[in-house]
Amino acid sequence: MDSILSEYTTVDPTTVSVWFKACNVNDIPENGGACVKYKNKQIAVYHYKRKQTWYACQNLCPHKMEMVLSRGMLGDADGIAKVACPMHKKTFSLESGENLNGDLPAIAIYPIKIEDGFVYIGFSE
């Protein structure tokens, strides 16, 4: 179990070596999320329409190790962008990955950029 968790580690924007062209911007629902596959990884991508901000994190919820975070609900806690897992509503900061309402391990966060209507996610491998 822990082995899938260890496949996901936060990528610092300065160390990106591959910008993966993940999908069209329209594939991600406004104010919602969807999941993209990169090699054997599942990455959740979110779009905040009002602020025009985008986030990417692991799709794996560290609570019960299910691939569900992309189906979670977006929001903010004191201004920090967060997602609530659809299974048991554990919430995670999309900025730091930290579990905001418990002490689960932080989720991995990936750099994301939008160019010419496409979503790119940064990996360093």
Place this chain on the structure above:
Amino acid sequence: MKTVIVVGNGMVGYKFCEKFRAHPANSAFKLIVFGEEPRPAYDRVHLSEYFGNQDAKALELAPASWYSDNNINLITNERVTDILNETQEVRTISGKSFSYDYLVLATGSAPFVPPIKGVEKEGVFVYRTIEDLEEMLSYAAQIKAIKPDGRAAILGGGLLGLEAGKAVLDMGLEPHVVEFAPKLMPRQLDTRSSNVLQLKLESMGIQIHLGKATNQILGESVIEGMDFGEDDQLDVDMLIISAGIRPRDELGKTCGLDMGTRGGIVVNNKMETSIPNIYAIGEVALYNQMIYGLVAPGYDMANVAANQILGNPEVLMPADIDMSTKLKLMGVDVASFGTPYMPAEKGLSIIYENKTKHLYKRINVSHDGKTLLGGILVGDANDYNILHQMYLNNMSLPENAEELIVGARGDGGSAFGSAIDLPDTAQICSCESISKGKICGSIKEGTCNSLKDVIGLTKATTGCGGCKPMVVDLVNETLKSMGKEVKDVICEHFEYTRQELYGIVKVKNIQTFDEALDKCGKGDGCEVCKPALASIFATIYNDTANKEDVIQDSNDRFLANIQRNGSYSVVPRIPGGEITPEKLIVIGEVAKEYNLYTKITGGQRIDLFGAELNDLPAIWKKLIDAGFESGHAYGKSLRTVKSCVGSTWCRYGMDESVSFAIELEDRYKGLRSPHKLKGGVSGCIRECAEARGKDFGVIAVDGGWNLYVCGNGGATPKHAILLAEQIDNETVIKYLDRFLMYYIRTAAPLMRTATWLDKLEGGIDQLKRIVIDDSLNLAEELEIEMQSLVDKYECEWKQAVECEEMKKRFSHFVNTEERDDNMVFVPMRDQKMPEPWTN
């Protein structure tokens, strides 16, 4: 740098670490903690919760990372075996030595096991650690497997013993509490209150045996019974000993500390033992010649010892220690404070007893009638906090002291004001030693603005939690006194109640969530306000969940309930539970094609589990083509209207319950509400449809239908209450339209009808006035609103399968057709199930 070694990582040892590291001068010290148990300190006071959830993590006082983050070297699973006082060293079971400058003994206590013949037999347990509970659980399961009506006894009818009684009941065994004294909880209760408590516990299925001395435990190698002498025996399959505690003072002996004659390490009011630089705290410490078996005095001791070592010699243990207790035993309040009972020459007692209601209240008042000396409350301890404070603060009593327990004459109100009238020094949270002044002060100074802030700052309520109602009152009253309004706002993004927000959305004709944020909210919203607004939009415009799917609760967004492994369930509507053989075959065929687990639900329909997100539209297309509709099993909306077969077939039936159930289910299907709604229709008072367990229930009687409202099953079952009698079909619908619409407009998010009625001022009488007599002049409006919602109904699954854009939502990946390879099923009884969770 000096080293402090703490032996014992229990509740008090942990508190010592917390207090120590919170002190400004702490960084000059290294802290090493030894714990004999395999895990970091946990909340022993709430140990019994482990029987319910078996979640050891939930009991943790702090995670292992807390210790490292605070620069504490925690070594668990390692018992300290010797203290070498000359060289200031301790030695552990694995042979390692560590030197110290200060040593703190927080080794707690162990259950006292009386020397009864046969106590070593298999099936005899004590009740102190998580491991004890695990062993009991597995033993009880073994017994139940071979003997479903197995019995377990508890030796000791004190506080802990009765808690163990409840645990036995939860484990499914028949509980017997055996007490040597002639009454229960001998330390806290007088004989009469013990009798009241005994009656109540017996009515709940716990058998009580008082005045019994156990001679021996019967059985070969496994316990089979208890022998009380003179042919008096009790057959039992398991025994839990809860006969008091003995301090774990064995380390004191290894280095010659002064000990009490019956054990315990002697300490003074600085928590110093007889050897310099060695301290003892918690249940191992003998202070005032007493071992205090409670956590609050232990926490005080931890604070004193930390301050002594850190150079604040003025922090001392008080001479008088309050042993008041309040607890809920199996839902029964039991509390005692001060001197609970006493002979008449010491004071006068006022006693109120009502055996039919299992109530007993006693207060003891000084001869001059001016001060409260103590008391006992059984059955209703709502007034405990305030009485306890009056006692602790020596507050003056009202002229008629009896009003303290029987309420002021006439208005049934309380004789004393609220918590806000207490002196600032009153200690509100005794676990964390937080005074009223500190709580109110933090708000007045502007440091805190809410209950959450106060808890964050002071840690009040985080111990036993008993002070929570008072802290809530204090926070609310203080905010109010400063002119700040306190209300049940939805969340940080909307400063309104649901009912207010409903009004705003309607008046301003707000259509989308972002518009609501712009016009009356802030931030980006969250998982609380988004579904609440979705529900309000549905009530006003009756749009389906497809309109703005990203603000719907996850299950509504995908029009299906998510299951353990991320797959979904499919529940087609089967109104009233009536289904044709053709439709049954379609369900069977769909389930076979997509390999779905099928089960008859508790709501008279069929659930198909284990569908992958990508397959949902195709599955629903087939079902819809065969004439099915969404069952809204995922929504806060109407679920089912259960029926019994009724007068069409049943020889007792008074009316056609199936027809009426189908009519009602069809009328209210798709109706979104603050929580889910369920109905039932029974053909006669035998009530086979369990209609009175529903939010609305209709039962056929001579001359029409009886209509009941506001019932539910679930966690807190409530029978529905009679709203109207002997009415015809049209009137049932008219009243239901009004009732449901009024509930939907006014209830808080996730509040079911029963709780809503509880909170409705005037209760059922007021509801009757609104629904039947139209006292608010709203009836017509409510009926029109409901009719328009009914007229606008659309099956949201039909919408989804017919629209290519909406179908996009139902795909696990957006950049490939591949499926989620993390989703695993395993076989079970000819079908499949998700692979069980391991963490």
